[in-house]
Amino acid sequence: MESVVYGQQDHSFKTAGGFEGIRQLVDDFYTAMDTLPQAKHIRDMHSPNLEESRDKLTRFLTGWLGGPKLFSEKYGPIRIPVAHRHLSIGPAERDAWLACMQVAVNKQPYPQDFRDYLMTQLYVPAERSRNKD
Numbered sequence: 005m006e007s008v009v010y011g012q013q014d015h016s017f018k019t020a021g022g023f024e025g026i027r028q029l030v031d032d033f034y035t036a037m038d039t040l041p042q043a044k045h046i047r048d049m050h051s052p053n054l055e056e057s058r059d060k061l062t063r064f065l066t067g068w069l070g071g072p073k074l075f076s077e078k079y080g081p082i083r084i085p086v087a088h089r090h091l092s093i094g095p096a097e098r099d100a101w102l103a104c105m106q107v108a109v110n111k112q113p114y115p116q117d118f119r120d121y122l123m124t125q126l127y128v129p130a131e132r133s134r135n136k137d
């Protein structure tokens with residue numbers, strides 16, 4: 005059997021359950037952000053209604069994981085550091101964001117090696133969003 009390499013083609017997108025799977029991941033991510041005490045500060049950076057944030061992150065992750073480029077189709081081009089430069093993001097905010105993602109990733113029916121892969125990969129844009137020490 006051919007082994008699946010997550011970073012290639014749309015393997016990650018498919019392993020994440022396609023658009024519906026990523027939508028569920030993002031729903032669980034924002035639920036975690038509403039719940040985790042260490043995430044209160046980054047939750048307060050968002051608007052009270054998270055509908056647009058959910059749509060944007062779902063579409064972004066779809067393309068980022070090798071699926072269709074749904075973010076740029078609807079919202080135009082994006083560069084992650086630029087998209088966050090109006091926010092004050094240090095190591096604590098980065099780690100709170102990743103903690104919410106870890107909770108959400110653990111809830112999905114993903115193979116453990118894909119969970120680990122995803123968290124390692126997500127560290128990269130999270131660190132690139134950081135704009136203070």
Ligand code: HEM
Nearest residue numbers: 046049050060061064087093097098101126129130133134
């Ligand atoms: C490092 C910690 C992070 C924090 C605290 C954070 C926080 C935020 C906030 C508050 C917004 C809404 C901005 C606004 O409209 O005022 C936002 C937008 C966004 N974030 Fe993050 N974010 C982080 C990391 C990430 C990462 C790692 C990704 C992708 C993997 C990401 C993807 C996005 C996208 C796609 C948007 C929408 C941008 C737009 O409006 O065009 N964020 N983020």
